[in-house]
Amino acid sequence: MQTAAEKTPAVQPGDLHWRPPSSLEEGVEGASPGVNIEPGSLDDGWRVPDPITLGDGTSVQLFKDGEALHAAYSAIRHAKKRICLQVYIFRSDPTGRAFARLLAAKARDGMPVYVIYDALGSIDSSPAMFQEMAAAGVRLAVFHPIRPWRCRFSWRPFNRDHRKLLLIDDDIAGLGGLNVGGEYAGSWVVPSVLTSSPWRDNAVGLRGPSARLLLIPFARMWRYIEVGGKLRTAEFLYNLDGGDFGILATVPTRRTPLAPLRQILEDARRSILLTVSYFAPPDELIDSLCRAAQRGVRVRLMLPGECDVRLLLIAARSFYERLLNAGVEVYERQGAVLHAKTMCVDGRIAVVGSTNLDYRSIEYNCELSVILRNAEFGSQLDDLFEHDVRFARQITQGEWRHRPWNDRLVQWAVRSARYLL
Numbered sequence: 197m198q199t200a201a202e203k204t205p206a207v208q209p210g211d212l213h214w215r216p217p218s219s220l221e222e223g224v225e226g227a228s229p230g231v232n233i234e235p236g237s238l239d240d241g242w243r244v245p246d247p248i249t250l251g252d253g254t255s256v257q258l259f260k261d262g263e264a265l266h267a268a269y270s271a272i273r274h275a276k277k278r279i280c281l282q283v284y285i286f287r288s289d290p291t292g293r294a295f296a297r298l299l300a301a302k303a304r305d306g307m308p309v310y311v312i313y314d315a316l317g318s319i320d321s322s323p324a325m326f327q328e329m330a331a332a333g334v335r336l337a338v339f340h341p342i343r344p345w346r347c348r349f350s351w352r353p354f355n356r357d358h359r360k361l362l363l364i365d366d367d368i369a370g371l372g373g374l375n376v377g378g379e380y381a382g383s384w385v386v387p388s389v390l391t392s393s394p395w396r397d398n399a400v401g402l403r404g405p406s407a408r409l410l411l412i413p414f415a416r417m418w419r420y421i422e423v424g425g426k427l428r429t430a431e432f433l434y435n436l437d438g439g440d441f442g443i444l445a446t447v448p449t450r451r452t453p454l455a456p457l458r459q460i461l462e463d464a465r466r467s468i469l470l471t472v473s474y475f476a477p478p479d480e481l482i483d484s485l486c487r488a489a490q491r492g493v494r495v496r497l498m499l500p501g502e503c504d505v506r507l508l509l510i511a512a513r514s515f516y517e518r519l520l521n522a523g524v525e526v527y528e529r530q531g532a533v534l535h536a537k538t539m540c541v542d543g544r545i546a547v548v549g550s551t552n553l554d555y556r557s558i559e560y561n562c563e564l565s566v567i568l569r570n571a572e573f574g575s576q577l578d579d580l581f582e583h584d585v586r587f588a589r590q591i592t593q594g595e596w597r598h599r600p601w602n603d604r605l606v607q608w609a610v611r612s613a614r615y616l617l
């Protein structure tokens with residue numbers, strides 16, 4: 197009997213711009229709750245969009261859910277010169293081990309393979325898996341070890357590397373919200389049995405000159421881990437105010453990384469679509485969203501109805517009344533654990549990456565997002581937001597005003613302590 201993975205086409209994707217053949221797009225409606233769990237799933241109406249092309253010739257592909265890791269795995273398999281991978285979580289489950297084996301095989305073939313992973317994010321992963329990769333020649337860099345005696349430089353347990361980035365050769369890159377693990381991949385890499393709600397995530401793949409720019413933040417982070425020094429040396433900000441491609445590779449500094457995002461919100465004239473998994477921002481960002489709605493911008497938030505961090509779900513809900521009173525539309529995604537981090541403003545400015553809107557992401561983490569100023573890509577993100585609306589519950593002002601008082605008390609307490617989350 198064939199598994200789901202064995203039913204995939206004989207011609208496998210060779211880079212991050214693979215699109216399912218038409219036979220895979222003609223599945224059965226209602227196959228999943230709006231999540232691409234495995235190859236062949238129609239995903240209740242979602243179609244993989246065509247790549248768009250930036251002014252410098254870079255091709256950009258929007259990915260959804262596990263298809264991003266499928267494309268990443270295939271890109272690694274077809275790499276010719278170099279592989280660079282940076283993740284917060286590198287699980288040692290069947291999906292993670294499949295990636296580890298492939299990376300080890302490429303290293304044994306003589307290809308330079310570099311992997312950065314976060315010590316806290318991957319704390320539950322098997323040390324043996326990383327030892328096997330190292331023995332095969334994979335060059336590993338561990339960001340901020342948890343145990344002080346394993347630190348080569350200063351011990352900074354609260355600052356984490358939350359970036360997710362794949363670089364292949366000189367012209368292919370992929371980034372977004374996905375780590376390496378079964379909850380993100382579903383059955384797109386290896387057959388997987390779903391034991392809990394599927395995870396809903398976004399990513400982008402790039403091929404061309406702009407992809408090469410992402411080597412800079414990777415190299416800066418690698419140097420920081422290997423040489424030490426100030427964490428700010430791993431920062432890379434590029435084209436934040438103009439151009440059709442920008443990079444927001446932030447680090448914890450006194451200068452808030454939210455400033456560029458807030459400016460994009462302040463400049464909005466028509467629409468703001470924000471999809472985010474962890475929403476516990478400072479009051480300044482709430483102010484920006486409310487002001488936009490009050491000046492006539494249609495502001496719509498897609499937030500989790502189910503979350504792997506329960507306190508952050510409560511923290512997000514603590515802002516609903518103020519947002520709803522200002523005219524912001526609030527939706528909670530159902531049937532999946534929302535983990536995506538995207539923003540689209542006026543249908544032409546898009547932000548995709550690892551950056552959440554909570555204090556950990558803003559004040560403690562290293563994050564990576566790209567800014568794409570392209571109306572065609574913005575339209576694709578708009579379509580993806582509308583697709584999520586089909587699987588979401590809209591929160592109404594009347595409903596929220598009548599929530600129980602014990603809920604209000606818990607939400608107030610968690611909001612007051614959100615700086616610690």
